Amino acid sequence: MVSIIQKSTRRKQRIAARAFALSFAAFAATSVSYAMFPTAAQAQSYRFSNVTIEGAQRVSADTILSYAGIARGQSVSAAELNDAYQKVLASGLFETVEFIPSGSTLVIKVSEYPVVSRISIEGNRKISDDALMPMLSTQVRRVYSPANAEADAAALTQAYEVKGQLVATVTPKIIRRNDNRVDVVFEVTEGKGVEIERLSFVGNREFSDSRLRRVLETKQAGIFRFIIGKDTYAEDRIEFDKRVLMDFYTSRGYVDFQVLNVAAEFSRERNAYFLTFNVREGQKYEFGTISTVSGLDEADAEEFQKVVNIRSGQTYSPLAVDNVIARMETLATKKGIDFLRVEPRVTRNDRAQTLDIEFALVRGPRVFVERIDIEGNATTLDRVVRHQFKVVEGDPFNPREIREAADRIRALGFFSNADVNTREGSSGEQVVVDVNVTEKPTGSFTFGANFSVSDGANLVASFSEANFLGRGQSLSFNLTTKLDDGNLSFNFFEPAFLGRDVGFGFGAGISSSQPGYADHDVRRAYLSPRLSFPISQNGVLTLNYRGEWSEVREVDSNYADLPSQIQADIDAGGLVTHSLGYSYSYDTRRTGLNPNAGLLFKFGQDYAGVIGGDVDFTRTSAELTGEMKVLNEEVTLRATVEGGIIESDDGTRVSNRYFNSPSIIRGFETGGIGPRSTTNDLALGGNYYAVARLEADFPLGLPEEYGLTGGVFFDYGSVWGLDDTTAIIAGSDDPNWRSVIGASIFWTTPLGPLRFNFTKALDKEDYDKEQSFDLTISTSF
Template identity: 55%
Template sequence: MINIKTSGAGRRMARVAHMRALKSGAASFALALSVSYVALPSVAEAQQYRFSSVSIEGNQRIEPSTILSYAGIARGETVSAAQLNDAYQRVLGSGLFETVVIEPRGNRLVIEVTEFPTINRINFEGNRRIKDDALNAVIQSQARRVFNPSTAERDATQIAESYAVQGRVGATVNPRIIRRSDNRVDLVFEIFEGGVTEIERVGFVGNQVYSDARLRRVLETKQAGLLRAFVKKDTFVPDRIEFDKQVLRDFYLSRGYVDFRTTGVNAELARERDGYFVTFNIEEGQQFRFGQITTISEIPEADEVEFQDSLKIRPGVVYTPSLVENSIARMERLAIKKGLNFVRVEPRISRNDRDLSLDVEFVLVRGPRVFVERIDIEGNVTTLDRVVRRQFRIVEGDPFNPREIRESAERIRFLGFFSDADVQAREGSAPDQVIVDVDVSETTTGSLTFGGTFSTSTGPGAVVKYNESNFLGRGQKLGLAITTGTDNRQYSLNFAEPAFLGRDLRFGLDLSYIETDNQNAVYDTNLARFRPSFEFPVSENGRVQLRYTLDMSEMTDLASTAGALITSEAARGTEWSSALGYTYSYDTRRSGLNPNAGVLLEFGQDFGGLTGNNQYIKTTAKAIAQTKVLNEELTLRATLEGGLLNYISGSGRATDRFFMGSSVMRGFDPGGIGPREVNGATNDSLGGNSFVVARFEAEFPLGLPEEYGISGGLFYDVGSLWSLDQTNADVINEGFKARQVIGASLFWKTPVGPLRFNFSRALSKETGDQEQTFDLSISTEF
């Protein structure tokens, strides 16, 4: 319905239009009667018309010849009443006229039309959430074009759908016109945005293994909670529901439930139209495990035993499609390494319902002889072609491998440089040639952040950060940061080239300068570091980093209460040290066989003495294991971490030794445990050359609505910090003495980041230790 706003003159125009419409309707009715009359069986011959002239009336912008072309009636042509009706329908169906009247007057045919007005301008009223430019992009009506009521109604529907995507399903849009002179109108879309229609509840029917709370954590769609003003995923979006159906399927398939399916999704709108109740109806099925794993070869030169030995799947492991895909990729890479081109691996799966197992037979077959003719990249304005091209493990002229193309597409999307990346293969200049088309849409990759920080150990502070993950379009990472606190200031620059010299070799450069003002100590420090490094893979899950470190440290503004050791160390002034080092890391958290468990192992050493008088070996190690039990409701995590600083010649000082803050061992202040120099007013933390700590923790839901993002945890830490290369009679706690801490944690996922509240109590501690019963880490950016 098009509602018309008119003034006095406008009302007169409206009455004229109304009379014309009545006349048009009467003429159409008379014409229909004449057609039905001539169609009666009693009439021997249909009525015929012949016109010596055709006149067009009422047209202002449309040429008479154009109207005649729509009518399809020529002068002197004999036409029937049915043909006149067809002519009427064609002229009216052109969409150019409000009314059309075709009237025979003797030997003259009169076609009287009323043209649709021209749109003078388009306005939007009542819109605050979506700007005018965004709304103009979704409508078809345009200024200085002919107004069409049907098009305006469709535009109103499109605008309402734009609001529905944002969760405002109650939004209404009414198109109205305001008459102007010269048969022009202003088209106005009156918008009532309404409120956000949130999802009040997400439920599941048919789930037996996993609880509603566990499945809700998988979905992109979230329930409305305390943070509904910030969380935008608690609005009802049909496309997101469809995505969640696929996410649910992937979740169950990765855990062996091959028969899982979503039978339907019910989305019920509350009577007040202010909330949705979404229910997923699912069938979990049974969990399957891998049965027999075999390999056969249909290629004479491919040794099936060698390919079988390359597999890491073992019978009894929970079935997951990703493990099959990884095995196929591993076997195809082995074929390329052995010089066997066009080898394809086809998995043939046999189902055993009796023991709920799936036998997998990998068959080596010869694929078609197809080569990559070229790789075309489009859409990248800033990003250089080579950044996209190096995500491919193949180049022009190599054998074509569809699996490799799919994996390359995933690597391109994983870069984070593009909002959309489409990779397709098409036939090239010959049947045995393939062209790979890469179409990308770039997105913003840089950020400038002004923020605030707070920590129970360093107090409040301010942060200014600049990060660019695609520096100059080269795929390089650049970071600049200035952090200031109550008693510290830090300046840092980080740069990384992920493909140094075009290889899988990451070059990094870290520069930092830190100033502290009596931060948990009786002296100030100035620390500078220059560290270039190279990192590269050595196995599927292993990487090695090689680095050079140049450090500068000085201890200044020593308090008068400082002990003899600290005083002697500060008297050494500015010291420089340099070291060559390495770190080996082994991480299965992403590529492991179990989606609910992972292991991280790190071992590193730095060999100092290239400059300065001190020669030392600094060794650090860390092992982390995590798993989820009780249907993934309970997360268990264990960490073992340690370090050893061994001086071959010379000696270190407090700026070189290890300290155990709350991130290493909870329950104590930074510098709260380990060797101390105590004498009267002197109570100085000295740090230690050795430390070891074991951390055990469990994280679990508290029964609160998961949309609040609040969960709980328990932890137990045991560790020690000990050993000095210089000592005196005032030093205590120099030997190994284990401290034990128990505590509870409260986790809160907020839009500004995850917060963690630790409440702890020391079960065992030593004289001079400084306990910390509460610890909070928070970071706010705005």
């Protein structure tokens, strides 16, 4: 293996030049006479009647002569002959070049660069060949160039620097083959990545270092440094973090926030970085007077003022202003007012620390969208990207809508990079929107295990694809199994059904589960299509159908006598259920105007038996959750009220009733509360459940890189109600309210989130089954 570093090539060129000079000297000694007197020497010139090319195989003689610029019979000076030599050498086609004057004949000897037969990258473990190969300008079946190889080595090194591997080196080498061919090998020495040992802030008064670290993409090196890739220094990631910090502060009213600089210092051992963000927070501002003025006759300011949903005294947020602009422009579209633009005019009151906003309705320029060009989507279909735009070719151009479409494209999760820019079209009244994306993998396969105290251990295998066949559709298969039960499910979702803003989903699966205790199991096979309609900015309505076959079977022969409520369901055998239902959800936790508070409301009903089947019931469920962050966003408070009712004229089945689980009331086993039979002390499930949960999550004061946080909670609720009360524990079907207090430890690991719950029941019944500790583990390997 021969090194091909640039200095080796330059050495060959100097040798060739020296040989060329000696040839000229010898030629001059035999053909040039000097005057005996000290007069000026005349300039030497040559005239060649013949030019001979030696060593050329792929490059024609005419091509070499065209580079040299020497014609037969032309008078050439020594300086011009040297320039001709330099031109042929600079063509980059030859490894060595020699000009040898021999009388009236000029012999040009060349040695061509070899042809690349194979390219390989060796020693790379942290970046795959598929990611590195597109960066190379050296190509198979093309002439090898040392300059290109050196440039390729620099590009590969830069790729490692972006990943934080600052000590990585790349050395290009060649292996010579016969027929003037070479294999090009880029030898990579990755070394150890330079980690960020400490990530700190200077100038932050309102928010702690730990709170700001959670905002950043860059992380400190912690106990999982061998897995986490975001704890290495990367310049591009730092620039992204600056923008994230700016968005974080401005959305909370700090309009003067600045990142003054980011200091990156090497440790004494030069194996780690100390990263410090120097920030200036400024003062917090609130909304002052909110008003609307109109400069258009067809736009009534009072009518547009009615859609303003921000009020004086609220914390200032650019997101809230953009939301009002969007609402006003939507109203203008409904009223048929084209080219209306909303200009937010801000008046600053530093003494009161308020910002008065005047929304001015003005006529925008008459500019139309000529076309939308999409590039870089090798897999994703154009229509998936185009669906993120609310405008089409020929519509009035709206800069805000283009920015929002860019955000929606990035939110798809299909692309590692997505740039959306505009340029002038075929005329001054036309705009072309350019979308440049870079695809990234969107599929995953997992094989592993999970464990919880209540459910035991399970083997898990799953496959998911978020961009199936480049159509923007999600597809997943999930298998969970253990010795006595398990399930297999399939789910498909199309977010733009028939090209509309309607989602279509389809689910199917089979399962075997044991509600309560191991005296029986419920086996199911089902399919369930659904349609989802966005009916407001935060609200979604879903219509669904579910067809299900279910059967209750006895699995434990030790129970000589089963409760009548279970035996009746076993005797009924397999039954078919057809149900129609709807659900409505309203969620402001991510899209609300207040970044520190959010609301989730869910309500749904399912009707079985209205279109046939063996089972009839009506199931109603509701949930209301409020969440807010306090104490400078260090503590998250959460309150939930949830409940469900199932009713049937023929009596409910054990397969449809509610059984308590940790997702309802913590501190009790699955089926640990609610109606219970005197026969073998078995859980029967209830027709009703209701629960109120209060929670608080907070940091534990440990280094943020450990991923450990804490929490406390209080649950108050019950499971009750039974149609057949034969041989049940007295009062077990009554709404006996239980209360539980508990503490949690959350551990965020690269392998999955872990939660440790420690509970104590304050109010309970004698027949309840407590569970004072619960651990949930999710692991993939």
